Amino acid sequence: MKNRPYAQAIGAGEPLPERGRGPAPHRRSALSRRRTATALLFASPWIVGFCVFLLYPLCASIYYSFCDYSVLRPPVWVGADNYRTLINDEVFWTALVNTVVYAVLALPSSLVVALSLSLLLNARVAGMALYRTFFFVPSLVPQVALAILWLWLFNGEHGMINEALKVIGIRNPPNWLGDPNWSKPALVLLGVWGVGGAVVIYLAGLQDVPQHLYEAADLDGAGWWARTWHVTLPMLSPVILFNLIMGIIGTLQIFTVPYVMFPGGSPARSTYFYTMYLFDNAFIYHKMGYACAMGWIMFALILVLTLIALKASSRHVYYGGG
């Protein structure tokens, strides 16, 4: 054993059993079974966790979405009742429209701001590591703390944002938290503040843009804009697509910040988002079956939007490898 080659020790070098030879297949399969068992044993914490905390709840929630289920009583099968009721539920549509409007406002602005910041932070300037840290740190702030902080910044009476707006001559700045017309823009602004995570991903993508492409562009007399448009953005397109898809998923599931900042989706349900209504149905109204149906509708929506994004991007995304 001592001098046995490593490949042989792990079984890679063992001769393949010849067809018709007796005990070899048995020995091989016993060894193979043992190794599989060992591998499964090591993977078991994840497998058990996945099955218990993800797979089973996922499957159960499909079933419950067709049931009248309050968690404490046994589920009663009601067929597609929950889905039918949802279609006629005005609050469901309000929450869905609020969420889509927010996503339409927040997604492009976050993408553009994150991309612009990453282009700036990719410049060769002294102290760049510090600047990068400044922009990344907000994305580390816990969501609840973030919400409380921005409650004060957006305060209509004493908020710093309105004070700043007054300084630049806006006499009647908006009441961000109390006016239904400004509550969603307030959340978009807040979302833009936390783009640090996306910036880091863009920066990583920017490091991968081959220098020879820039050199070739220089030789062709390309300026900053031409280099960005014809070299940087095409080479960054897979990263933009990644951030777009993550953004779709994230914005459609916005919950914590509006839940803390705008109790009940106030004012007048202008910030009542899909996940807030789902949460209320599940845990406040005890309509878990209804909430499960909402969950699956959201899953379908995100899936469709992601597939559309992937399909639509196929002509615009350039993968360097092929």
Next chain:
Amino acid sequence: MDLRRLATLFAVAVLGLTVWISERIVAPPVPGGRVHVIYWEKWTGIEADAMRAVVDSFNRSQDKIFVELLTISDVGNKTLLATAGGDPPDVAGLWGANVAQYADDDAIVPLDSWCAKYGINRSQYIPVYWNTGFYDGHVYALPTTPASTALHYNRALFRSARLDPDKPPATLDELDADAAKITKIENGHVEVAGFLPAEPGWWNWGWGYVFGGRLWDGNSRITANDPANVRAFAWIQSYPKKYGSTELQTFRSGFGNVSSPQNAFMDSKVAMELQGVWMYNFITKYSPNLDWAATPFPHPADRPDLKGVTFCDEDILVIPRGAKHPNEAFEFIRYVQSQPGMELLCMGQRKHSPLSHVSEQFWRTHPNPFIRLFADLAKSPRAVQDPQLALWPEYQAELVNAFDEVMLVQKTPQQALDEVQARMQPKMDEYLRRMKQRGERR
């Protein structure tokens, strides 16, 4: 023994020791032989201290049961999930508004047999506080501390507006007139408000009761757009129409938390507020020099019969389904319901007692100068409790949204309440249909 084996043995020993020590640290000091009753309660601060005193007193009073009080945040949901998981506490301290929903969900057990056994009945309580725990013909909960509401007013602001601080408004017309005199507007900006219907905002759903309205017929019909409710919402809308919706929203956004010195009432930003008996605690803590008083909330001038409308709520004790020691749990609940136990608790929390008989010493030593007013209001036939509807949380959310729309002058009161009616009645019908489908509807 090689080094690796020794290290493994050491690691296992350290792990075991850690587990043992942590268990010793967190394990309650249950005296031997006693039944260990777990009690989840929402309170912190002086409220938790008051209940802890009662628990300690109970634990000292006998040698068979030991109650352990645990403060749990979001106690309603956690109790529900623990019950669903088959491991609930023996006693849970929930809110009165939870009773119908939790009873319908089969999350709590009826207390009838224990009440009958120990002679606990309606006659021993102020009716509204007994009724809160009584649902569908069963006692599901018994009270801990109750609360009723009254108009709190700032006497100093009354004086500065040349109003007699000893003559608070008795009718809504007087309230509006006094509010107009106190309200200060400078450069279109509200500096002080006499009264704001949206402050503190906890009864935005219930203004209809002040005008004699009701929210359902007690059976199957939602009555959100009852004419009296519409009248109430029209009164509410008169404020944003008079002072400006945006101006009021901006003014309100500058208020701090209820339990902070920046509270609008304690900060003398709002002169009159509908507030509960607990307000005394906040005032003594955050604004001890505030010159204030409490009086019954005014009634419409043309409806003197509506004098004394008050919103009553209470914290309750329930036994979740699946509790391991229900009998012992009820022993503790019974102790809380005794006059000495209840007075110890209510005095500690500086509230009135939900019991109909209260000792003279309780009144004499109670620090809140208006405590008798709150108790008398609770006894009024106009005392209002949350509708005992399993759909109440949803209905309440709809009414609060309608209130918002009316305050923002987005909709007329009739429109806003018609929409609530149109949304809630089908939900009520659906709820009744499903209960019938389960074969459980009364």
